Amino acid sequence: MLPSNHLMTRCVFATALICSSVALAAERIEVGNRIADGLPDLSTELASRLARYQNTRGAAFAGWQADGSMLITTRFGETNQVHRVRQPLGMREQITFYAEPTTSVAAQPGAGGAGFVFAKDEGGSEFWQLYHYDFARREPVLLSPPGRSRNEYPLWSHDGKTVAFTSTARNGKDSDIWIRPLNGEPRSVLTEGGTWYASDFSPDGKKLLVSRYVSINESYPGELDLATGTLEMFPVEGGKAAFGPFRYAPGGDAAYYISDEDSEFKRLQLHASNMTQPEVLSGNVNWDITQFDIADDGQHLAFVANEGGISRLHVVTIPEHRPVALPELPIGVIGSLGFSPDSKRIAVTLNSATSPSDVFVIDLQGKSLTRWTEGEVGGLDAQKFVAPQLIEFPSFDGLKIPAFFYQPAGLAAADNKRPVVILIHGGPEAQSLPVFNPSIQFMVNELGMAVVVPNVRGSAGYGKTWLSLDNGFKRKDSVKDIGALLDWIGGQPGLDANRVGVMGGSYGGYMVLASLVDYADRIAAGIDIVGISHFTTFLEATESYRRDLRRAEYGDERDPEMRDFFERIAPLNNAHKIRSPLFVAQGANDPRVPMSEAEQIVRAVREHDGEVWYLAFKDEGHGFAKKANSDYFGTAAMQFWQTHLLGDRKP
Numbered sequence: 001m002l003p004s005n006h007l008m009t010r011c012v013f014a015t016a017l018i019c020s021s022v023a024l025a026a027e028r029i030e031v032g033n034r035i036a037d038g039l040p041d042l043s044t045e046l047a048s049r050l051a052r053y054q055n056t057r058g059a060a061f062a063g064w065q066a067d068g069s070m071l072i073t074t075r076f077g078e079t080n081q082v083h084r085v086r087q088p089l090g091m092r093e094q095i096t097f098y099a100e101p102t103t104s105v106a107a108q109p110g111a112g113g114a115g116f117v118f119a120k121d122e123g124g125s126e127f128w129q130l131y132h133y134d135f136a137r138r139e140p141v142l143l144s145p146p147g148r149s150r151n152e153y154p155l156w157s158h159d160g161k162t163v164a165f166t167s168t169a170r171n172g173k174d175s176d177i178w179i180r181p182l183n184g185e186p187r188s189v190l191t192e193g194g195t196w197y198a199s200d201f202s203p204d205g206k207k208l209l210v211s212r213y214v215s216i217n218e219s220y221p222g223e224l225d226l227a228t229g230t231l232e233m234f235p236v237e238g239g240k241a242a243f244g245p246f247r248y249a250p251g252g253d254a255a256y257y258i259s260d261e262d263s264e265f266k267r268l269q270l271h272a273s274n275m276t277q278p279e280v281l282s283g284n285v286n287w288d289i290t291q292f293d294i295a296d297d298g299q300h301l302a303f304v305a306n307e308g309g310i311s312r313l314h315v316v317t318i319p320e321h322r323p324v325a326l327p328e329l330p331i332g333v334i335g336s337l338g339f340s341p342d343s344k345r346i347a348v349t350l351n352s353a354t355s356p357s358d359v360f361v362i363d364l365q366g367k368s369l370t371r372w373t374e375g376e377v378g379g380l381d382a383q384k385f386v387a388p389q390l391i392e393f394p395s396f397d398g399l400k401i402p403a404f405f406y407q408p409a410g411l412a413a414a415d416n417k418r419p420v421v422i423l424i425h426g427g428p429e430a431q432s433l434p435v436f437n438p439s440i441q442f443m444v445n446e447l448g449m450a451v452v453v454p455n456v457r458g459s460a461g462y463g464k465t466w467l468s469l470d471n472g473f474k475r476k477d478s479v480k481d482i483g484a485l486l487d488w489i490g491g492q493p494g495l496d497a498n499r500v501g502v503m504g505g506s507y508g509g510y511m512v513l514a515s516l517v518d519y520a521d522r523i524a525a526g527i528d529i530v531g532i533s534h535f536t537t538f539l540e541a542t543e544s545y546r547r548d549l550r551r552a553e554y555g556d557e558r559d560p561e562m563r564d565f566f567e568r569i570a571p572l573n574n575a576h577k578i579r580s581p582l583f584v585a586q587g588a589n590d591p592r593v594p595m596s597e598a599e600q601i602v603r604a605v606r607e608h609d610g611e612v613w614y615l616a617f618k619d620e621g622h623g624f625a626k627k628a629n630s631d632y633f634g635t636a637a638m639q640f641w642q643t644h645l646l647g648d649r650k651p
Contacts, residue, residue, distance in 0.1 A: 034629070035588075037602070037614040039636060046642070047635045049446055052378035053438040054631050058356030059083075059092075059373040061336045061349045063107020065114055065135075068340065070347060071095075071107050072359060072373060078627045082118060082133075088361070088372045095133065096140075101625050103128065104152055109160035110341050117143065117154040117163055123589045124621020126543075128152055130165055132182065143180045145169040150545060151178075157201040164189075164198040164208060173544040177210060179226070190224055190231065195549060199246040200255075209246040209255060215552035216429040217464060219243045221257070237261040242464065245291070250298030250318060256281075258289050264463040268292055268303050270321075281321055282314070288461055291336075295343035300324065300364065302346050304334045306461050308390065308402065309433045313337070313348065315364070326362060327369040330355075333433045347372070353404075353434040354385035378438075384409075386444045388434050388453070393488035395457075396480045399469075402462070403454035403485070404434050406444050407494070418450045419499035419524075419645040420489055422515075425453075426506030428470060428478065429553065431461040439634060447638065447646060450495055456481040456511075472555045473565055479514045486522050498524070499645045503637070505529035505623065506593060513571035513601060516578045525644035527583040527637055530593045530622050533601035534570040536563060543591040575604035583613040583640045585633055587620030613640060 028037040062071040062082065069086045076083075076094060079101040083092040096102050096118065104119035114135040119128035130151045131140040144151035149169035156163055167178045170191060177190040177198050190196055190210060199209040199221075208224040210231075221243050222233040244258030244266060254272035261269075261278075266288040271278035282289050285305045292303035298318055305312045311334035315324040332352035339346055344364055351357035356375035363370070377385075388404035395401050408418065421443060425432045432453045443449040455461065456478040458470030470478040482502070490497040500523055504512045509531015516526045532538045536557040539547055555562040567573060582605055586598035595616065602614045615636055617629045624630040 033618040033620075034632065035614075035616040035618065037616075038611075039613045039615060040639070040643075042632075042635050042639055046639055047631075050442055050635055050638055051631070052380055053442045053446075054627075054634055055378035056356055056376060056380070056436070056438050058351065058375035058436065059349075059359055060357055061338065061347045061359045062105040063116060063338060064340050064347065065107060066110025066341050067114070068342075070359065070372060071105060071116055073102065073105060074373075075627065079625060082116065085359075085372060088370050089374060090372075092373075099626075104130075104154055106154045106156055106163075107338075108132075109156055109158060117156070119152060119154070121621075123619045124587050124623070124625060125589045126150060126591045126621055130154055130163070130180075132163070143186065145178070145186045148172075150175070153197050155198045155201070157205045158203055159205060162201070162205065164201065166195075166197055168545050175545060177208070177224070189226060189229065192231070195545075199257075200248050202248055203252045209248065211243055211246065213549075215549065216460065217242050217467060218552070221246055242266065244289070247292070247294055250294070256292065256294065256301065258292065260464050264465060265289075279321075281316065285312075285314075288463075290334075293338055293346075294318070295339040296341060297343040299343065300339070302337060302339070304337065306431075309333070309404070309431065309455075309461065311350075313346075313362075315346070324364065325367060327367050329360070329362075329369065333435050351435040353387045353406075353436060353440075354382065356436045384445055385436075385441050391488075393485055395484040397477075399457065399481075401454055401456060401481050401484065403452050404432065406440055406451040406453070408444050408448050408450065417496035417499075418448060418494055419501070419641075420450045420452060420495050420497075421501045421503055421641065421645070422482065422485060423451055423453045424456070424482070424502065424504035424508040424511045425459070426504065426508045427460070428456075428458040428507045429460050429467060431455055431459050439637070442638065443641070447641065449641065449645065452485060452489070454481065454485055471553065472562070475554070475565075476514070476518075476569055479511060479518055482511065482515045483519055483522075486519060497522070501525045501527070501641060501645050503527040503529070504531065506531060509593070510535075510571065513578070513582075514569070516580055516582065517571055517574045518577075520577055520579045523580055525581045525583070525640065527585070527640060528598075528601070529585045530587060530590055531584075531597065531601075532593055533597045533604075534572040535566040536570070537572070537600070538593060538597055541594040541596055546592065572601055572604055575601060575610070576608040578605050578608075578610055581611040581613075581640070581644045583637065584615070585624075585637075586614075586616045587622060587624065588616055588618045589621045592622045 057075050059072045059074040062073050072083050073080050081096045083094050102118045106117045108115045115133050121128045130144040132143050133140045151167045154165045162181045164179045166175045174193050175195040176188050177196050178188050180186040195213045197211050210224050212220045224231050241261040246257040258266050260266045268282040268289045269278040287305050287307045290304050290306050294301050302315045332350045335349035337348045346362045358375050359372040361370045388406045391405045392400040440451050458478050489495050502512045502515050509528040512526045512528045539557045557563050584598050602612050605612050
């Protein structure tokens, strides 16, 4: 057994967090902030084996300081915090020390002083507050308006004296744009309703490039005059398109931006008032451009293309837009990038399936690549980490579905085929990428399991047509993609089609539940993490600032026809069809998928004599951000697979 303490209490399973009796009740055990219901004692031997993988950690670039030092985020302890590194592979100086993780770190431009902005919530509530940390003062100062509100996406003015951000402080629902001078008070500057983001201050600080976000397929850009409050919306080709960030070009008389206007993919473009058509800078790249940055001296621009899950970095000169030769980067996924204050270097966060994220710096003059951080791998032999194979499998309508396929070294014996776990991402407008995942490496290397990570229709990264293939009444088409993947698994000689598990979080949790309903005789077990069990109850209970955003993707539960569709497809209403063991994990403070979604599916499956492990944490939200909680869940998940896919057999 894992150790317990005197805070343990025993009660009976119930809805929400209230202990009461219901039909077919199961014993409920509370230890501190952890609620375990129906779980067996966890194996200390398994926890010990897994700990080395759980102790891996990487680092992510969070911005430069004027003195040439670098801010990174990494974990030393329970949660991700801000650290400073002064030289390549130098000592990491921890700057923030909180029980909750720090997020949305934005380094202050050098002219305004040395420091950064960061966000922090309580218990995973996502009601983030923004703070300014000044290295001279060494004390964080609250920037966002007081009271319960969600504040995010901090953006510095170029002089480092003012911060723009998005806040729900006005009414708790709409995401307005606010600004906060460091020597003043926060004030709202755009209150049009809906969800708005600030992309860039003009060089003189008098205007803001802004965008109204409707969905991943639809957003509307404009420019806000901060003195007059005048908002000018830009025309959109075809009336509807998706836009990424906007940045003023050097001089402020034009703008660089990412958009899928008149294109299947998001392209990097430049537009000025004297141009009849924008200039497309990434026209030879038939993939999404994910991000870009402009050097402070205005001479170079860097952008990243997502080529089927692999990042490609491009740098061009300004204004000629000539490609710049770069040193060869390791193959992987670029998570963040930024030019140094002297404009001579570019920092990138680079992650791969076999290496935790680390920060590398490219010298544009010397054409050299320097590693600034070196992640830890828990004392494991990194040479044994497994890289995935990119595969495609045909779905029910002939569509080819891409997936990353991880398999143990060596061929499986004919009489001992590999069990398989299908790992499904959330969103659904997200994309599974070949980044380092210690759980996958443990399953492959220690448990001898194969893992398949599909990007079903509706995933991002494959064009806007692909993105819309699961919208509205086409919701179950993505579930059929899992059925097609089961067919593919059945055709692989080294894989055991009788021992397949499904695992996913958020929308991926819905996919797990739906797959257990539709393919009850083909899936041996499933793990649902903070998943949706009924779209109607989810939309009615999710935080108000999210409802319209989610309705744009899932459908509007207020429409009778859509509501009826939700009733038919809801895993909650089909819980009697779930015959395989189910593991449900949830954060009590989840503002996205409320805890009620988990507790109602647990209750419904148990009412039909189904086996359910249920685990919840009172100090978590949409996922598990604290290491102790994440480790406990990870151990429970691996034991669940051992029990239901391996039959407690050790490879």
